[in-house]
Structure formats: C-alpha cells, structure tokens
Amino acid sequence: MRMTSDTRSREPGPADDGSDASGSGGLTVGRAAALVGVSVKTLHHWDAIGLVRPSGRTWAGYRVYGDGDIARIHQVLVYRELGFPLAEIGRVLDAPEVDARGHLRRQRAQLVERIARLEKMVGAVDRMLEATGTGMRLTPREQVEIFGADWRPAWVEQAEERWGDSAQWAQYAERAAGMTPDDWRRAVAATEAFHADLAAAHRAGTAPGSAAANALAERHRELLSTYFDCTRAMQVCLARSYVTESGYADFYDGLSPGLAVWLRDVVHAGARAHGVDPDTAVWE
Incomplete structure (x- = not known):
C-alpha cells in the first residue's frame, strides 16, 4: 500500500513514544510528557478526546x-488539580462564553468545604492514634465529663509511661479502644458503687478475711479485670501500692480514714484464702 502524507499523519510512529523527530519545530509526545510530568498514555488520551491536540x-x-x-x-493540569472533570475542562478552555472565573469561584468554595472535611478527618485520625497508644477513645472533655472534675487526662499518659511495655497495658489498650462513652460511664458507675460499699464496710468494722471482706476483695479483682486479666498475685501487688504511694493512699483515705491499709489487708486475706502468699506474690 502506498503511504500518502495524509495517511502518515493519522498513524503514530516511533517518535510518538518519545524519540526525537528532526525538524519538528516542537516536542514529541514523549518529550512533552516528560516536560509536564504526565504519562505518554495520558497525552494520547487527551488527544483522542480532543482536550489537548x-x-x-x-x-x-x-x-x-x-x-x-x-x-x-x-492549564488542564491546574483545572484537574482543582477537581474539574476533563469534559468540563474542555468546555472552559474552548468556549469563550463560559465564565471561567465563575467556575473557579465555585471550585474554590468546594475546596474550602473539602478542607473542612479533611480537617475533621485529621481530628478523627488523631483520636484513633491516641486510642492506639492509650486505648482510650475519649476526648479530654469527655474524660472529665465521665470521670469527674478532679480527673486529669494527663494521668493516662503517665500510666502509659509507667506500664506501657507490659502485656497488661496492651490488654487495657485493646479493650479500652473498643469501649464507647456509655461503656465508660457504666464502668465508672460500677467503680463508684464499689468504693461506696468499700468505705461503708470499713466504717462498719468489717474484718479482713471475713466472708464479707473476701467478697469485696473479689469484686475489686473483677473490676480490675475489666481492663486486663488481673491475677490474685497482681491484685496483691496493686494493693501494696495503695499504701506505699501517696496518690493512692490519699484517694482511699479520703473515702474513709485508714481505708488504704484496710483494703490492702482485705486483698491480702482474700489472696491467702485462694492459696496465694501475699508476702511473696509478684506481678505475674
């Protein structure tokens, strides 16, 4: 078949893929694509749809x-970056009567809305990142609302610094991450009810090792097990800290003077009833 100049103009040659074409007076597809940062395939597509020929x-x-x-x-790249469909870009560029500034104003409004949505998404991701670390999917405001005005959100970070490498903290983080605000409210209500019963039993002179005291010791361990699998040996170790660490002692003694020591003794007696020696118990 004889090749005419018209036939050659319709059929792509090797230079369409980027090789130079002597005497072209312009850039081949490959060179143009490299210059503007798009693929040769993209330029072929834009040529086929009449967007850039x-x-x-x-x-x-x-x-x-x-x-x-x-x-x-x-120009196409700018409009595409702004989110314009290719068909609309073609209309904006080719039709003099099209209000390009109006298009841009509308697109700017859409971008502002998109930025607002993205900022909300960033906030949600930040909360999820915080939940991954601390386990608690509550904002500081929600924490204060649920845990009370005396609550300090920084306490969670302090606890992570202290126990973050432990298997129990990993359990806590996993379980707490799945808790909703209502779950936390129920957990707080159960804890407050326990503290009230604890203080009442102490004021009533309940003896450590009695059936009533042992029942309170078991409730105490069950509450801790909401967040991690608390063994009786672990419970004993925590009960020791209620006496030796001022923050714990101040809290429990604030409920009833002398409660911190009494609670430690109650936990120790409950552990002995289950074959655990509180004098030798370790965190395991």
Whole structure:
C-alpha cells in the first residue's frame, strides 16, 4: 500500500513514544510528557478526546506539541488539580462564553468545604492514634465529663509511661479502644458503687478475711479485670501500692480514714484464702 502524507499523519510512529523527530519545530509526545510530568498514555488520551491536540507535525507525520499546546496542557493540569472533570475542562478552555472565573469561584468554595472535611478527618485520625497508644477513645472533655472534675487526662499518659511495655497495658489498650462513652460511664458507675460499699464496710468494722471482706476483695479483682486479666498475685501487688504511694493512699483515705491499709489487708486475706502468699506474690 502506498503511504500518502495524509495517511502518515493519522498513524503514530516511533517518535510518538518519545524519540526525537528532526525538524519538528516542537516536542514529541514523549518529550512533552516528560516536560509536564504526565504519562505518554495520558497525552494520547487527551488527544483522542480532543482536550489537548498537538498542533504540529513533523515532515514524517509525527505529532509534536508547540508552545501553545504545552501552555494548554499546564492549564488542564491546574483545572484537574482543582477537581474539574476533563469534559468540563474542555468546555472552559474552548468556549469563550463560559465564565471561567465563575467556575473557579465555585471550585474554590468546594475546596474550602473539602478542607473542612479533611480537617475533621485529621481530628478523627488523631483520636484513633491516641486510642492506639492509650486505648482510650475519649476526648479530654469527655474524660472529665465521665470521670469527674478532679480527673486529669494527663494521668493516662503517665500510666502509659509507667506500664506501657507490659502485656497488661496492651490488654487495657485493646479493650479500652473498643469501649464507647456509655461503656465508660457504666464502668465508672460500677467503680463508684464499689468504693461506696468499700468505705461503708470499713466504717462498719468489717474484718479482713471475713466472708464479707473476701467478697469485696473479689469484686475489686473483677473490676480490675475489666481492663486486663488481673491475677490474685497482681491484685496483691496493686494493693501494696495503695499504701506505699501517696496518690493512692490519699484517694482511699479520703473515702474513709485508714481505708488504704484496710483494703490492702482485705486483698491480702482474700489472696491467702485462694492459696496465694501475699508476702511473696509478684506481678505475674
């Protein structure tokens, strides 16, 4: 078949994929794509749909992009970055009567809305990251609302610094991450009810080792087990800290003077009833 100049202009040659074309007076598809940072396939597609057609041809019939074509490609890229569909970009660029500024104003409004949505998403991701670390999917405001005005959100971070490498903290983080605000409210209500019963039993002179005291010791361990699997040996270790660490002692003694020591003795007696020696118990 004899190749006419018209036939050559319709059929792509090797230079369409980026090789140079001598005497072109413009850029081949490959070179234009490399210059503007898109793929050759993209430029072929834009040519096929009439969005950006190379205005020049080499003497061999290869398509080449002139300065005006490159400028149009950059315009397309700007509009595409703003979210315009390709069909609308073509209308904006080709129709003089189209209000390009109006399009841009509307697109700006959409971008502002998108930024607001993205900021909300960033906040949600930040909360999830915090939950991954501390386990608690509650904002500081929700923590104060649920745990009381005396609650300090920084206490969670302090606890993580102290126990963050332990298996029990990992359990706590996993379980707490799945708790909703209502779950936390129920947990707080159960703890407050226990503290009230604890103080009442102490004021009533309940003896450590009695059936009533042992029942309170078991309730105490069950409450701790909400957050991690608390063995009786672990419970004994925690009960020791209620006496030796001022923060714990101040809290329990604030409920009833002398409660911290009494609670330790109650836990120790309950552990002995289950074959655990509180004098030798370790965190395990």
